[in-house]
Amino acid sequence: DTGVSQNPRHKITKRGQNVTFRCDPISEHNRLYWYRQTLGQGPEFLTYFQNEAQLEKSRLLSDRFSAERPKGSFSTLEIQRTEQGDSAMYLCASSRAPGDSPLHFGNGTRLTVT
Amino acid sequence: AQKITQTQPGMFVQEKEAVTLDCTYDTSDPSYGLFWYKQPSSGEMIFLIYQGSYDQQNATEGRYSLNFQKARKSANLVISASQLGDSAMYFCAMRELESGGYNKLIFGAGTRLAVHP
Numbered sequence: 001d002t003g004v005s006q007n008p009r010h011k012i013t014k015r016g017q018n019v020t021f022r023c024d025p026i027s028e029h030n031r032l033y034w035y036r037q038t039l040g041q042g043p044e045f046l047t048y049f050q051n052e053a054q055l056e057k058s059r060l061l062s063d064r065f066s067a068e069r070p071k072g073s074f075s076t077l078e079i080q081r082t083e084q085g086d087s088a089m090y091l092c093a094s095s096r097a098p099g100d101s102p103l104h105f106g107n108g109t110r111l112t113v114t
Numbered sequence: 115a116q117k118i119t120q121t122q123p124g125m126f127v128q129e130k131e132a133v134t135l136d137c138t139y140d141t142s143d144p145s146y147g148l149f150w151y152k153q154p155s156s157g158e159m160i161f162l163i164y165q166g167s168y169d170q171q172n173a174t175e176g177r178y179s180l181n182f183q184k185a186r187k188s189a190n191l192v193i194s195a196s197q198l199g200d201s202a203m204y205f206c207a208m209r210e211l212e213s214g215g216y217n218k219l220i221f222g223a224g225t226r227l228a229v230h231p
Binding site for chain 1: 118149151156157158159160161164205207217218219220221222223224
């Protein structure tokens with residue numbers, strides 16, 4: 001169990017640029033989640049994958065956001081035409097089958113849009 | 115709609131003392147799960163403890179215990195024998211077990227705990 005890995009840890013970009021984040025979940029976990037956390041708040045759900053299928057997207061995920069999990073392993077989150085309001089910590093988590101299985105989170109990617 | 119409320123923005127505790135972090139929740143579903151996570155300054159969310167709505171006994175994990183009062187809709191975290199390394203943000207979260215069979219968690223705003231020597 002090597003834990004959930006996210007890259008990069010930090011990303012600074014100019015408004016209008018596109019950014020892509022990567023998440024490698026724990027290998028035997030087939031469920032993968034993306035959350036966003038702004039300063040002083042708890043994480044907010046963005047989207048969920050079961051294997052390669054994206055099964056739910058939050059209303060927070062505007063059409064500038066797209067997430068993929070092409071082979072049911074790693075996932076990418078892309079933000080197009082970034083805005084200053086996109087500045088946040090983006091957290092990835094994975095879990096086993098449902099029930100009382102906890103989410104295991106990565107260290108997150110902190111995005112700063114200037 | 116589901117909601118998690120953590121009314122304590124910040125808490126202080128002396129090293130080796132016990133501390134209680136408050137969490138209340140609101141849901142109309144009879145089946146749900148409650149989680150506590152710790153977030154140190156490094157940013158990683160660390161799972162601490164879980165309580166299912168049908169569990170008869172309060173959950174315990176080492177120095178962590180969950181004071182679950184279902185009628186009051188509260189799920190307070192108790193940390194015994196506080197250590198300096200316990201200084202962090204603590205988040206209470208809830209999952210409704212009917213939510214498509216996956217763990218979509220709703221988080222509270224968190225409580226910042228500072229442990230003093």
